[in-house]
Amino acid sequence: MTRMSIDSMKEFLQRSIPDMNRHKLNGLLAESDFRHHLDQLGCGDKLSPGGWIARTGGSDIFGKRSVAFFPETVQPDTDYHATSVLPLPKAGFHNTCTAFYQNGIAGYYCAPTIRNNDDYTSVMWQCVQLGLPQEQQYHAFPDSMAGFTRRKRTYNCLRYDADVAGIPDDAVPDEFTKEHLRVAFQNRYMAEVSDIDGILWDNQYTYAIEIKEKTPATDNDMGEYFGLDVGPFVKLAFYAAKRGTLHSIFVVREVSDQTTRNLVAWWYITFERLAQYASWVMRAGGKSMTGGRSAVVRIPKCEFTPLTRENLMSL
Numbered sequence: 001m002t003r004m005s006i007d008s009m010k011e012f013l014q015r016s017i018p019d020m021n022r023h024k025l026n027g028l029l030a031e032s033d034f035r036h037h038l039d040q041l042g043c044g045d046k047l048s049p050g051g052w053i054a055r056t057g058g059s060d061i062f063g064k065r066s067v068a069f070f071p072e073t074v075q076p077d078t079d080y081h082a083t084s085v086l087p088l089p090k091a092g093f094h095n096t097c098t099a100f101y102q103n104g105i106a107g108y109y110c111a112p113t114i115r116n117n118d119d120y121t122s123v124m125w126q127c128v129q130l131g132l133p134q135e136q137q138y139h140a141f142p143d144s145m146a147g148f149t150r151r152k153r154t155y156n157c158l159r160y161d162a163d164v165a166g167i168p169d170d171a172v173p174d175e176f177t178k179e180h181l182r183v184a185f186q187n188r189y190m191a192e193v194s195d196i197d198g199i200l201w202d203n204q205y206t207y208a209i210e211i212k213e214k215t216p217a218t219d220n221d222m223g224e225y226f227g228l229d230v231g232p233f234v235k236l237a238f239y240a241a242k243r244g245t246l247h248s249i250f251v252v253r254e255v256s257d258q259t260t261r262n263l264v265a266w267w268y269i270t271f272e273r274l275a276q277y278a279s280w281v282m283r284a285g286g287k288s289m290t291g292g293r294s295a296v297v298r299i300p301k302c303e304f305t306p307l308t309r310e311n312l313m314s315l
Contacts, residue, residue: 002081004074006169008118009176013167015158016179025166026261030213030253031197032171037266041309047209048096048199049073050178053105053235054191058149065147068100068196069108069127071181073173080114086126086138087111096199097131099206103242107131110141110181120176125184141184148189157183194235200249202315207270208239208248213255216301221279226252226267226304227296228274230282236271249315250274250299251307266307269299270315277303 017024031050038044051070055063072087074080089109097107108127115122127141167175178195186193200207210232216224228250239248248271254264279298305311 002114002117002122003077003079004114004120004123004176005118006076006172008120009074009076009172010164010167012120012158013164013172013176013179014162015160016183017162017164018160020162020164020166022258026213026258027211028167028171028175029261031211032168032174033253033263034198034209034211034251034266037307041312043309043312046092046201046312048092048201049174050198051196052178052182052185052193053196054148054185054189054193056148057190057192061147061149063192065106066104067106067108067145068097069110069141069181069185070096070196070199071110071125071177072112074112074114074123074177074180075173080112080123082113082115082124086128089128089130092199092201094130095201096206097129099131099201099244099246101131103244103246105242105246108141111138112177112180120180123180125181141181142188145185145189148191150188151190154187157186194231197251200312200315202313205245205247205315207315208236208246209251210236210248211251211253213253213258213261215255215257217298219298222298222300224301225279225298226254226301227283227298228278229294229296233274233278233297236274240271240275247271252304267301267304268307268311269304273303274299 038047048070053068055066093109100107106129108129110125110127113124125141126138128138129136196208197211198209200209214226218224236248239246249268252267256262256264277300282295
């Protein structure tokens with residue numbers, strides 16, 4: 001049996017994550033809490049695992065081609081031998097990738113194989129493009145990602161020494177899987193890459209989700225508001241520019257403070273409403289997930305909707 005243990009996954013994360021600051025850890029925990037919240041609402045089957053969206057980098061081709069890829073989560077102490085039968089993607093992934101395909105973004109489902117026990121360098125990926133009219137076959141990932149500029153030499157993504165002790169064991173597999181897939185891609189290609197916290201699908205639209213943990217701030221212009229960093233705002237605007245059935249929502253886990261993380265409420269806002277009410281003037285934000293200082297747009301808290309089952313079903 002070829003498998004990965006939690007300890008081996010943490011060892012990889014320690015080397016792949018530049019800085020596990022408090023802001024980044026809280027963001028990771030918020031994503032995990034969001035999944036538990038949807039399970040409690042009976043909507044967990046409408047949410048995909050997290051993934052990545054990447055677009056071409058380089059002179060004359062920047063942003064000309066975009067792909068999204070979603071991995072099957074590597075479960076600890078589970079056999080992923082190279083001779084194992086690759087999984088059939090769930091129906092939700094087909095819905096997700098169809099929405100991406102209709103908007104000019106190639107969507108892929110990625111499945112892992114492992115050659116050696118507890119050796120993250122031996123984890124390999126196979127991918128299948130979904131959302132096309134015809135059934136496709138698995139191919140090696142990331143070799144089959146056409147249109148991207150290959151690096152002249154392998155990029156060293158595993159050069160850090162982050163403190164990952166704060167990541168709960170039940171959140172490690174998802175984070176390891178996402179990070180390993182990103183590293184496999186960025187080791188090979190020049191590209192701009194951003195994470196997808198998840199995709200929520202229903203009968204009509206598909207929603208890319210941005211999840212943040214926030215305490216509301218207050219100013220004289222709008223009263224209570226939640227801030228959103230410019231980077232995620234631009235990413236949501238990118239989805240909106242594609243139109244079609246691909247939409248996006250910003251989800252906030254409101255907490256009493258960033259130390260205790262006591263839950264106050266869950267909120268969401270569609271990008272269409274966010275763009276209508278977001279401040280035109282940016283403000284300085286706190287420490288970002290990459291460790292630097294951020295610039296944020298402000299959205300009035302009163303424009304957010306409580307994240308309940310009834311409200312989700314009305315999207």
